[in-house]
């Protein structure tokens with residue numbers, strides 16, 4: 001079957017994320033997705049909690065690892081990957097843990113991008129990242145890298161704010177489970193789609209972020225009304 005998944009989404013467990021776990025699935029379904037990979041910065045705990053909690057929607061546990069040379073996404077993982085390792089060490093660690101290593105936004109400006117450090121060791125390249133700048137050029141350059149290395153191409157929104165979920169997504173020809181999606185991507189049975197995150201959403205996200213920093217206790221951008229989120233910056237009240 002064809003499965004529509006956004007392979008790059010942050011929750012409020014990421015230091016810069018606003019998406020409450022309890023609103024993630026609502027917005028993902030609204031965007032017509034069948035699944036989402038939760039890829040918080042350097043942690044996998046929110047993703048694993050969501051896997052346990054959500055039964056009617058595909059949650060792929062993942063993480064966006066801060067390697068010494070740029071961000072790397074590990075998909076289908078049960079453990080956190082240490083940060084500040086080299087690209088090679090990070091990819092090896094993801095593979096050791098049974099995950100899939102994706103070179104995310106490899107040519108985006110203003111993000112921690114791998115650029116030419118992307119190698120054949122990876123399982124896929126994120127050629128479309130909805131929040132990458134400059135959008136068109138970053139796609140062209142990422143595609144060049146993926147084609148040169150002969151790697152499968154995927155897409156994700158890099159959403160940090162719930163309405164951004166699904167602005168970019170990957171269609172995967174697979175069984176409807178995490179292992180199936182990972183295996184299909186590795187085998188290239190996937191196609192990336194997406195458009196840039198609208199400026200209006202980016203602005204709203206920035207305003208909410210600012211509000212959260214200035215008034216953490218009063219902000220409604222994240223709450224712990226289901227007792228799920230435990231980070232002071234997003235949930236203390």
Ligand SMILES: [Zn+2]
Pocket residue numbers: 064071104105111112
């Ligand atoms: Zn990143």
Ligand SMILES: [Zn+2]
Pocket residue numbers: 008010064158
């Ligand atoms: Zn990200």
